[in-house]
Amino acid sequence: xxxxxxxxxxxxxxxxxxxxxxxxxxxxxxxxxxxxxxxxxxxxxxxxxxxxxxxxxxxxxxxxxxxxxxxxxxxxxxxxxxxxxxxxxxxxxxxxxxxxxxxxxxxxxxxxxxxxxxxxxxxxxxxxxxxxxxxxxxxxxxxxxxxxxxxxxxxxxxxxxxxxxxxxxxxxxxxxxxxxxxxxxxxxxxxxxxxxxxxxxxxxxxxxxxxxxxxxxxxxxxxxxxxxxxxxxxxxxxxxxxxxxxxxxxxxxxxxxxxxxxxxxxxxxxxxxxxxxxxxxxxxxxxxxxxxxxxxxxxxxxxxxxxxxxxxxxxxx
Amino acid sequence: xxxxxxxxxxxxxxxxxxxxxxxxxxxxxxxxxxxxxxxxxxxxxxxxxxxxxxxxxxxxxxxxxxxxxxxxxxxxxxxxxxxxxxxxxxxxxxxxxxxxxxxxxxxxxxxxxxxxxxxxxxxxxxxxxxxxxxxxxxxxxxxxxxxxxxxxxxxxxxxxxxxxxxxxxxxxxxxxxxxxxxxxxxxxxxxxxxxxxxxxxxxxxxxxxxxxxxxxxxxxxxxxxxxxxxxxxxxxxxxxxxxxxx
Numbered sequence: 001x002x003x004x005x006x007x008x009x010x011x012x013x014x015x016x017x018x019x020x021x022x023x024x025x026x027x028x029x030x031x032x033x034x035x036x037x038x039x040x041x042x043x044x045x046x047x048x049x050x051x052x053x054x055x056x057x058x059x060x061x062x063x064x065x066x067x068x069x070x071x072x073x074x075x076x077x078x079x080x081x082x083x084x085x086x087x088x089x090x091x092x093x094x095x096x097x098x099x100x101x102x103x104x105x106x107x108x109x110x111x112x113x114x115x116x117x118x119x120x121x122x123x124x125x126x127x128x129x130x131x132x133x134x135x136x137x138x139x140x141x142x143x144x145x146x147x148x149x150x151x152x153x154x155x156x157x158x159x160x161x162x163x164x165x166x167x168x169x170x171x172x173x174x175x176x177x178x179x180x181x182x183x184x185x186x187x188x189x190x191x192x193x194x195x196x197x198x199x200x201x202x203x204x205x206x207x208x209x210x211x212x213x214x215x216x217x218x219x220x221x222x223x224x225x226x227x228x229x230x231x232x233x234x235x236x237x238x239x240x241x242x243x244x245x246x247x248x249x250x251x252x253x254x255x256x257x258x259x260x261x262x263x264x265x266x267x268x269x270x271x272x273x274x275x276x277x278x279x280x281x282x283x284x285x286x287x288x289x290x291x292x293x294x295x296x297x298x299x300x301x302x303x304x305x306x307x308x309x310x311x312x313x314x315x316x317x
Numbered sequence: 318x319x320x321x322x323x324x325x326x327x328x329x330x331x332x333x334x335x336x337x338x339x340x341x342x343x344x345x346x347x348x349x350x351x352x353x354x355x356x357x358x359x360x361x362x363x364x365x366x367x368x369x370x371x372x373x374x375x376x377x378x379x380x381x382x383x384x385x386x387x388x389x390x391x392x393x394x395x396x397x398x399x400x401x402x403x404x405x406x407x408x409x410x411x412x413x414x415x416x417x418x419x420x421x422x423x424x425x426x427x428x429x430x431x432x433x434x435x436x437x438x439x440x441x442x443x444x445x446x447x448x449x450x451x452x453x454x455x456x457x458x459x460x461x462x463x464x465x466x467x468x469x470x471x472x473x474x475x476x477x478x479x480x481x482x483x484x485x486x487x488x489x490x491x492x493x494x495x496x497x498x499x500x501x502x503x504x505x506x507x508x509x510x511x512x513x514x515x516x517x518x519x520x521x522x523x524x525x526x527x528x529x530x531x532x533x534x535x536x537x538x539x540x541x542x543x544x545x546x547x548x549x550x551x552x553x554x555x556x557x558x559x560x561x562x563x
Binding site: 182185186187188190191192194195198199201202203205206207208261265266 | 393394397403405407408409410411412413414418419422423424425427432433434436
């Protein structure tokens with residue numbers, strides 16, 4: 001019963017990495033890309049705008065990972081949701097399109113969740129399969145064609161619009177992070193998600209309905225991916241099967257670097273926000289450095305590798 | 318030291334799984350402020366019995382009474398709602414969460430108007446509880462995995478104490494602990510007795526059983542061999558009851 005065992009309270013290596021890493025990369029780009037416009041308000045705003053869908057997906061993934069599950073299918077959900085909204089809006093009012101986009105995301109998430117929670121299948125394999133399944137469906141939905149989104153209110157709400165001169169994508173990001181953070185840290189549901197990922201047995205004998213938590217977190221993931229799909233469609237004013245295709249690694253990296261444990265029981269929504277901003281900044285900076293796409297991929301991969309290695313080190317102590 | 322009312326009464330409990338009889342004809346009364354030890358070899362039926370009392374299993378036949386009234390538990394939650402708490406051998410703690418969240422796991426306190434978690438109150442009440450029970454931990458905000466085995470056991474017992482109004486079942490509470498930590502946990506169990514809770518303890522350590530218990534109940538292959546007042550028996554008798562060798 002020695003009191004010395006606990007380290008300095010509040011000092012958590014994993015939680016620190018994201019702040020230090022974020023600052024380090026920011027300062028590095030600020031110095032090296034000073035003449036290339038990295039520090040301009042326009043460029044920094046752009047980073048936030050481009051990152052919005054990734055941040056929303058990352059919030060969903062924080063819930064899934066914290067409950068000890070994973071979702072690999074959210075990229076495909078993004079495409080199916082965006083295409084559903086776009087197709088519906090060709091003939092129907094905007095709110096039907098929004099409902100279709102979000103509804104499809106939630107439904108696919110719930111489908112994943114039901115398979116995981118009640119058929120007791122591992123989420124890694126279920127969502128690996130549904131990733132392929134819905135990527136295929138996204139391709140066949142419109143025969144690989146891109147569907148334009150010409151509804152002005154829609155593109156304003158989910159894309160280029162502003163409210164009190166704040167870009168709507170910034171509002172979505174702030175709303176998503178605030179709501180996600182409150183649910184994650186300050187509700188019984190959030191506590192039950194963490195307990196389920198930490199120790200399913202402890203959760204279960206404490207009366208927590210563990211399967212239901214698993215269903216809910218994967219449904220949340222699907223819903224977040226659906227919203228991300230709307231944000232892509234709004235910003236690009238079109239929906240295509242390629243939307244979300246390349247986000248899988250970015251989102252997982254953002255969440256892990258942001259201090260969420262891969263094996264459950266621990267995480268941070270704020271960290272995930274910083275993680276996705278870090279990824280966005282990296283993208284932006286490497287493009288401004290005039291690196292070839294292949295070199296960008298190599299550098300980004302290496303930086304993610306280093307960041308993930310540092311942020312996961314503490315788990316294996 | 319025992320009062321008239323029996324907190325828990327088990328009458329002619331049978332439990333079989335298919336053709337296999339796990340418990341046959343088990344009867345026992347537990348009183349407030351009393352510690353009864355359940356002893357027996359591996360596979361004697363101790364765990365099955367604990368699961369019956371905690372609502373995990375429904376007995377095949379027989380009657381369970383709480384404070385003299387018959388009860389039937391549909392699951393563990395319904396037993397918990399009636400004031401029965403279990404300290405599991407594996408403790409059932411969420412290691413990466415703070416002490417106070419474990420203390421209130423599944424029964425978190427919330428505050429109006431939005432029903433958000435009342436962490437301040439949970440932390441305060443947890444701190445109060447561990448102080449009252451003299452479980453020495455750095456603070457109610459400490460993470461479980463930063464605590465020693467004895468401290469974790471202390472938290473699990475404190476949690477059960479907080480929620481139990483009648484009965485605590487302890488499954489091998491000191492199996493994984495060293496000598497000093499075992500002594501601390503045994504002191505803690507003594508304080509529960511002073512709180513007028515009935516305690517049913519499973520232990521493989523006969524020394525511990527003799528130190529703690531008021532009565533000893535022996536099981537062998539699902540059969541109740543007998544119940545003895547701890548003061549009026551000795552280890553030889555209990556060992557021969559456990560093994561069936563005179």
